[in-house]
Amino acid sequence: MSSFPNSIVALAATLERGWQSYRSSGEFDLFVEFTLSLNGLTEQLHRQHLPGLVRACQELENTALTFFADREMHPIPLDQAVAIERKLQIILGELRRHETPAILARRTLDTAEGQIGDCWNQPRRVLIVSRENHPWSASLAEQLGFFGFTPEEARWGEQPANDEPPLAITFIPDVEGRAYPPAAISAIIALRTRFPTSYFYCLSVPSNLQSIVLLQRAGADACVPVGNKVSDVLSRILDLVEMHEQEMHRVLIVEDSATAIAHIRRSLSQHGIDSKAINDPRLLFEVANEYRPDAILMDMYMPFCTGVEVTSALRQIPEYQALPVIYLSSENDIVQQVEALRLGGDQFLTKPVNPIILASVVKTKIERYREMLYSGQHDSLTGLFNHSTSKVQVERLLHAAQPDGQLVVAMIDIDRFKTINDNYGHPVGDQVIRSVAWLLRGRLRSTDLVGRYGGEEFIIALPGIDPAQAIGLIEQIREDFSQLPHAHAHGTLRATLSCGVAALPDYLTASSLIAAADDALLEAKRTGRNRVVLNRGNPQGQ
Template sequence: MTKHIPNTIEERLYVLRTRWERYVAKGQFNQFIEFAVAVNSLAEYFNRLHLSGLVRLCEGLEIAVLAKLGDQASHPMAQQDILALQRQLDTLLSSVEHSRAPSMEQRTTEPRRDTTTAEADWIKPRTIWLVYAPEKREIANAISSQLRFFGFDIHELSWGAEPVSEDAVLAVLFIPASENTRPEELARIEAIRAGSPSSQLIYLGAQLAIDPIVTLMRAGVDVTIPDEGQCANVLNCILDLVKVNEQEKYRVLIVEDSRVAVALIQRTLAQHGMDTRAISDPGNLLEVLENYHPDLILMDMYMPRFNGVEATRVLRQMSAYSAVPIVYLSGESDVGMQVEALRLGGDQFIIKPFNPVLLAAIIKTKIERFRETQRSSRLDGLTGLLNHSAAKSRLNTMISQLPEQNMLTVAMIDIDHFKAVNDTYGHPVGDQVIRGLAWLLKGRLRSVDLIGRYGGEEFLIALPGISPEQATSVIDRIRGDFCTLPHSHSSGALYSSFSAGVAAFPMVETAAALTEAADGALLQAKRLGRNRVEQAAYS
């Protein structure tokens, strides 16, 4: 029978409490390991949902737990140690309950998508406190209006005012009078941190030096944003807290001939939502790789027929697998052998018996870096949308896979007078305008639609199953919304607009011809005065 893996927050908290209670009752070392894995898994869950305040509390508990994990002879723990961990656990559980939003009626900036049970289960608060000095009212108003546009509930406070809202707070933005933080401002930050342990604390206007930033972090600040381009970075930081990542499960191929080791590894990684496949014979490695496409290979050093290093050397000669992370797992304690194994293609060496929390952390970090490297070749760094080449490739694929007698409409979008924005307000504000349009497109379009940054201030979108008339209506509504979106800067807020051209398949039959026709319609929209959507004319 497949063991049920907890998905909802209630299930995860139940597992955490149950494992702690079992350890307190019996004091067995393996029970403490299970509790440590549950704490680590909960931290990963909160991190995936961008609940950074709760991540911090989980990590504090995890550090305390890991400090007690090294020496099996020290278990069961002394009563004072149990009480100390119990206090940290109670603080975490209390903060989780406090942070849960009371209703499902909250708006979201992201499109409606299918989400996992775990993601849908957590409804994040959207209240933000904006604490600012009187001298910074203009910039505070600009940031406030922009955040309100995206559905956030803003409570504006002076540095000396007491918060009046009792709702769970997503974030607190601090705008000081100057870059030199005053002692009373640090005291205020510490007080708010103590009262809102799960909220994200963001400080605007920090000095670009280590000492003052460390001082702010010690007071409880999570993120510091320097003066240069601060307005352009605030909304990006806040939206990252509420967006839901559609992340494909991490896939790990285990090459290991010990059934006991495989069972322990699979159980540990399943706790962190990772998918695994295990083989005992490395001779089947290439066949399995072709079908499974893992993000990481966990390789035993010594197996029948040939060893893990030999298998790795074979893989590193194949372009398809030359960059896949390979982590060795072995009882080999000879440092020279370990160094040689890494030199010949491995990425990490873990000694058996392994710490399950450390194993999961290493695998997760390696996979994240591997996937980030893959994404960086496909995604635009500023907006997170598909870049020029990836968007063109995706459009070709969409056309080739389009059902017969189905339509696909393509639109080219260009921000009006964008050069004037850069010349007048600077490139950071120009970047903010580009990101603002990207966020609107992601928020208003479907998950099946293609959205790409085609270059500079130009975007490419493709809407399968949508007629040119329907697409024109949808894009025109987005155009109207974009015109009312305030883009904050140091002197207030500016507003922008865009023009768009629309063309459709099968009236135009290739991806290149579609983008060319849509671009022609875009040029026509500009000739007619900009801030409008035009359809392509077909001969």
């Protein structure tokens, strides 16, 4: 089973073919095509949160761009072609390896009922390099283990036996706050050569330019300053695997010329952007409703009405008020352009548009738009869905599961949380809240809902499993959470959580599922806390 969307597999194949075509002909245009495919692949990998592969692709892109300036440089000299080929093969090799579920994977969980299928993915390895018995190393390894990673410890200069690249490698220097010694730099270089796609964190780096530049040259991706705690590093590693559903960018093209449509769609697809085109603006609302674009490319002059009129009409509909609209026109008149922007457009591009400029404008607009949507739907402390979006997501999962499917909804609440705040302060309380979020995110599938429902209350919804399987899974999370040490100024504290569960078909609506899970949560609190309670209610009850 492939972990990658088909678009990545297809882009990788196009990239390889593109390079072979260039090698056999030496034509500049084929080299440009190859670089464009590479850029598209980088974007896709970025969306999949694979920073190591993104890094390798960007390096290759930079090398390729040095041959962009002049047609006369082609075919490029043999030694340069061999160097590009070597980098390309590393990337393609990594992509092939990741076609089997590994790096995107999550922890495999066994329940009382046995293993819950393919989606519960495999562990993600993190290598920790330090001197023997460094206290941070053991503490980081322990925390990583709790959050579903597989930590491995290694000494400086030691090469791990396993050839699989780890997701991340963290380096803990022997002396905090000093420049890394030459032997450490050499060890980092050796690991970077062996694992070009892993993400490298160097801890306790002094904030001086020379130290940071040396580490970056050796292959560090992130230099974590002196004074940062193990929990900060952990949060960065978790960010690496955070998987917001990174869907492909979707662009709707409103354009009456078939040639222009073909040209634009080709440019967009080379950059990994999905598109749909309509040649009659009167179809816009219907198609936008169904396709849910992230941006619209709007021709200025069409037979039925102008692009400006269509955009003004679109802006009347609340859900499209912020949707980016980019005008395409051969119009050079500045006054017209300013007027078009005033009436609701976001950008004006003059035809024929350079494909690289087009893709980069589209991507920038879409990223901003998605960031805006993201911050409206997510909680800033944990990155989970917020209260209102969680409710919408339960509705969505319920809709997908009905009429005969399975769906389990659970409400989770940290026990006696007020005492944690009172005894250790709000920042420690916040960290405990984040730990629950991380644990849930690390243990559940990307298809499950994980949301922050209130202060220290969370909601999860698990499609396709029955209550017994869900309870097995949540019991494991509850048990692991109770063992998790949370750091405070004078040591560590332990906390527990309680959980209420309700499921289809005992409850048939989103609100009744949530209310029933909430009642079960209260029952769990009443009956001693640190428990999971299932609400079977009245069968078929509402």
